[in-house]
Amino acid sequence: MIYLDNAATSFPKPKTVVEAVVRQMETIGGNPGRSEHQGGLAASRIMYDTRQKLARLLGIEDPLRVIFTLNATEALNLAIKGALKPGDHVITTSMEHNSVLRPLETLKKQSIETSLLKADKTGLVSLSDVRQALQPNTKMLVITHCSNVTGSIQPVEEMVKLAREHQLLSLVDASQSTGSIPYHIEKMNPDLLAAPGHKALLGPQGTGFLYMKPGVVLQELKQGGTGSESENLQQPLTVPDRYESGTQNAHGLAGLKAGIEFLLKETVEAVREHEKKHILQLKEGLSSIKGIRLYGPESIDQQGSVILFAIRDLDQTQLNYMLDQLYGVSARAGLHCAPLAHQTIGTFPVGAIRFSPGYFTTKEEIDQALSAVNQLASDF
Amino acid sequence: MIYLDNAATSFPKPKTVVEAVVRQMETIGGNPGRSEHQGGLAASRIMYDTRQKLARLLGIEDPLRVIFTLNATEALNLAIKGALKPGDHVITTSMEHNSVLRPLETLKKQSIETSLLKADKTGLVSLSDVRQALQPNTKMLVITHCSNVTGSIQPVEEMVKLAREHQLLSLVDASQSTGSIPYHIEKMNPDLLAAPGHKALLGPQGTGFLYMKPGVVLQELKQGGTGSESENLQQPLTVPDRYESGTQNAHGLAGLKAGIEFLLKETVEAVREHEKKHILQLKEGLSSIKGIRLYGPESIDQQGSVILFAIRDLDQTQLNYMLDQLYGVSARAGLHCAPLAHQTIGTFPVGAIRFSPGYFTTKEEIDQALSAVNQLASDF
Numbered sequence: 001m002i003y004l005d006n007a008a009t010s011f012p013k014p015k016t017v018v019e020a021v022v023r024q025m026e027t028i029g030g031n032p033g034r035s036e037h038q039g040g041l042a043a044s045r046i047m048y049d050t051r052q053k054l055a056r057l058l059g060i061e062d063p064l065r066v067i068f069t070l071n072a073t074e075a076l077n078l079a080i081k082g083a084l085k086p087g088d089h090v091i092t093t094s095m096e097h098n099s100v101l102r103p104l105e106t107l108k109k110q111s112i113e114t115s116l117l118k119a120d121k122t123g124l125v126s127l128s129d130v131r132q133a134l135q136p137n138t139k140m141l142v143i144t145h146c147s148n149v150t151g152s153i154q155p156v157e158e159m160v161k162l163a164r165e166h167q168l169l170s171l172v173d174a175s176q177s178t179g180s181i182p183y184h185i186e187k188m189n190p191d192l193l194a195a196p197g198h199k200a201l202l203g204p205q206g207t208g209f210l211y212m213k214p215g216v217v218l219q220e221l222k223q224g225g226t227g228s229e230s231e232n233l234q235q236p237l238t239v240p241d242r243y244e245s246g247t248q249n250a251h252g253l254a255g256l257k258a259g260i261e262f263l264l265k266e267t268v269e270a271v272r273e274h275e276k277k278h279i280l281q282l283k284e285g286l287s288s289i290k291g292i293r294l295y296g297p298e299s300i301d302q303q304g305s306v307i308l309f310a311i312r313d314l315d316q317t318q319l320n321y322m323l324d325q326l327y328g329v330s331a332r333a334g335l336h337c338a339p340l341a342h343q344t345i346g347t348f349p350v351g352a353i354r355f356s357p358g359y360f361t362t363k364e365e366i367d368q369a370l371s372a373v374n375q376l377a378s379d380f
Numbered sequence: 381m382i383y384l385d386n387a388a389t390s391f392p393k394p395k396t397v398v399e400a401v402v403r404q405m406e407t408i409g410g411n412p413g414r415s416e417h418q419g420g421l422a423a424s425r426i427m428y429d430t431r432q433k434l435a436r437l438l439g440i441e442d443p444l445r446v447i448f449t450l451n452a453t454e455a456l457n458l459a460i461k462g463a464l465k466p467g468d469h470v471i472t473t474s475m476e477h478n479s480v481l482r483p484l485e486t487l488k489k490q491s492i493e494t495s496l497l498k499a500d501k502t503g504l505v506s507l508s509d510v511r512q513a514l515q516p517n518t519k520m521l522v523i524t525h526c527s528n529v530t531g532s533i534q535p536v537e538e539m540v541k542l543a544r545e546h547q548l549l550s551l552v553d554a555s556q557s558t559g560s561i562p563y564h565i566e567k568m569n570p571d572l573l574a575a576p577g578h579k580a581l582l583g584p585q586g587t588g589f590l591y592m593k594p595g596v597v598l599q600e601l602k603q604g605g606t607g608s609e610s611e612n613l614q615q616p617l618t619v620p621d622r623y624e625s626g627t628q629n630a631h632g633l634a635g636l637k638a639g640i641e642f643l644l645k646e647t648v649e650a651v652r653e654h655e656k657k658h659i660l661q662l663k664e665g666l667s668s669i670k671g672i673r674l675y676g677p678e679s680i681d682q683q684g685s686v687i688l689f690a691i692r693d694l695d696q697t698q699l700n701y702m703l704d705q706l707y708g709v710s711a712r713a714g715l716h717c718a719p720l721a722h723q724t725i726g727t728f729p730v731g732a733i734r735f736s737p738g739y740f741t742t743k744e745e746i747d748q749a750l751s752a753v754n755q756l757a758s759d760f
Contacts, residue, residue, distance in 0.1 A: 003409045005417065009627060011409025018405050021631075025398045025584060029383045029391025029710065034717075036701055037385065037710035070450040070586070073604035073626025098610065099626060102603035105613045198627060204405060206450070206586040206629025221601060223482035224453035225717030230478065231729055233485045233719070246453025246479060247389060247578060249586025251401075252632060321416055330409065330417035337414075337605030339613070349611055 002365045004331045007356035016258040024254035033227030050257040059184035067210045067243040073099040075194035075210035082218025086111045088139040094340040123152030140169045146176040149341040150296035151306030182268045203256030275305035278357035285370035310352040327372035382745045387736035396638040404634035413607030430637040439564035447590045447623040452555045453479040455574035455590035462598025466491045468519035474720040503532030520549045526556040529721040530676035531686030562648040583636030655685035658737035665750035690732040707752035
């Protein structure tokens with residue numbers, strides 16, 4: 001199998017990630033933050049260590065500002081619903097995933113309105129559009145760092161700066177960039193940043209996080225046992241406890257810690273260089289195949305490890321299925337849970353095929369994937 | 381180590397549970413419900429299989445009425461917040477966990493009031509108290525099946541029946557019973573039932589579920605990508621998609637499936653018989669030690685696999701720490717995230733020590749734990 005669906009979930013995982021999950025499950029009996037015995041303390045420790053490693057990887061000063069969640073979607077819901085109040089206005093973009101668009105759509109019922117900035121055909125949003133959308137009641141700017149459809153990398157640092165100048169909260173959806181495109185949170189300076197653990201951080205599914213800048217306070221999505229202030233019927237206000245109710249996924253987080261350690265050693269810069277080569281090869285290879293339409297940014301510096309294309313006006317989902325069945329190339333077609341992004345670039349409602357290489361993808365696999373597309377394009 | 385903290389999280393897990401997680405992580409590249417390639421389909425299949433096995437174990441007719449969550453706390457939050465509206469009244473009990481009490485406390489701000497029925501000294505709630513608490517605006521009865529503090533098993537079938545007679549929604553917190561005390565959902569007949577995957581279901585942490593009776597509709601807690609109706613900015617209304625946004629913990633659920641398969645083979649009835657023996661032995665052993673106060677129900681038929689005790693008026697948390705450090709007995713002291721339960725039985729705010737044996741606990745381990753308590757009680 002040639003796995004080119006790392007934008008959905010990374011595969012394979014480093015061996016150490018699986019080993020860490022096994023070690024946690026086999027040797028640590030205990031619930032993090034709950035019980036005072038060796039196992040309980042060891043489970044708490046793995047949670048803290050994972051926070052600390054993540055903080056080191058992403059340039060977060062205080063590890064306690066990392067809130068663990070089931071996935072990036074939960075982190076985005078927590079950030080959006082925890083910050084907004086009736087009457088607020090939000091600025092976001094047509095490149096967002098349904099994990100941003102659907103919560104905002106739901107909040108319309110609570111008189112929270114959204115301005116959707118339309119990106120250009122290559123998936124990029126302009127700073128001046130953000131400026132023009134500002135209203136007196138604008139409370140938040142929500143922007144994806146790297147599109148999961150086209151790979152377009154937004155000028156997120158400038159956007160966050162603009163938001164700060166206008167006293168807006170900034171929320172960055174870093175689902176596609178975290179672990180794949182180097183960034184430094186304290187330098188990017190967002191108020192909130194969400195990402196999954198199972199994509200380029202190479203961790204298990206069932207992990208994700210929200211970074212909250214010191215000083216930012218959100219209403220929590222869920223209340224429950226936190227292992228702290230148990231005598232109190234009120235949810236504790238300390239971070240991260242306030243936002244992490246119930247038994248956390250310490251088994252999965254042990255794996256995430258190993259994924260982050262892998263990246264600390266290899267460096268995200270090296271991942272980016274490796275993936276860039278694949279995207280360049282794919283760009284060149286795909287554009288030389290007759291009948292292929294390529295989408296996304298011109299410059300590789302504005303593109304993450306995602307490339308989108310269509311073969312003439314055929315049924316792209318069907319073609320993608322054949323890529324898998326006939327050539328063993330696993331990729332994703334359709335709308336990628338981001339319908340407005342496809343509308344923006346003109347691939348709605350048919351969708352297109354997305355290749356997303358990872359750090360373990362080889363040049364030979366890209367060669368084979370290109371030859372499969374070539375074959376399909378000439379057969380149909 | 382003698383692990384007597386299965387009420388916090390079960391340990392060890394069956395070998396097959398760890399193996400299933402490893403197999404899923406090592407061989408299945410794909411995001412459940414997202415991508416149309418072999419790996420994506422295999423990930424979807426594991427989710428469906430887990431639902432189906434769980435349905436078979438618990439007597440649920442339609443597996444699609446099982447909603448997966450991060451933990452039982454999330455399931456309880458979804459049930460409580462998804463059903464209640466301003467002006468509603470809720471009946472619950474003093475034996476509930478903070479995962480029920482804290483969401484209800486938060487909802488007070490939205491004019492949702494709660495009547496808290498005080499259990500008797502053994503942790504049992506009476507049916508007539510429920511009847512007396514009924515108000516014209518009562519919408520829901522929330523009741524824990526088995527207390528995580530005293531092990532008290534509530535007359536939950538009668539309670540649910542009473543709730544149904546008065547057109548209330550019934551929500552059962554089955555966190556301590558699921559996989560440990562046999563029950564049949566269609567027979568118990570609740571509208572909603574929540575439980576974790578990592579306790580007596582023997583699965584990994586990061587798993588939990590909410591059962592929703594056919595016809596019950598809740599407002600979802602989170603919106604996002606569901607891999608379905610991607611063109612639609614509205615959250616899909618189909619179950620389970622509506623309630624499962626973002627990448628699900630397929631790695632953990634693969635393990636949960638193996639845990640459930642283990643129980644299907646061994647039977648929950650056998651687990652109950654095994655654990656009953658341990659509780660009986662502990663009851664007998666602890667009550668013969670001078671200076672020990674035992675809490676909980678008289679009859680073993682009203683007690684799950686949890687036993688609570690205190691050694692004179694000493695610092696129970698300190699004693700528990702010594703049990704772990706000096707005798708390798710891992711248990712949990714304190715308030716167990718259920719402050720009102722401790723108030724009810726008279727152990728607030730000091731708390732008490734809880735032993736919770738599991739299916740893998742042996743008679744020899746119980747002997748050793750008893751001898752450790754005996755030693756401690758005579759030393760101090």
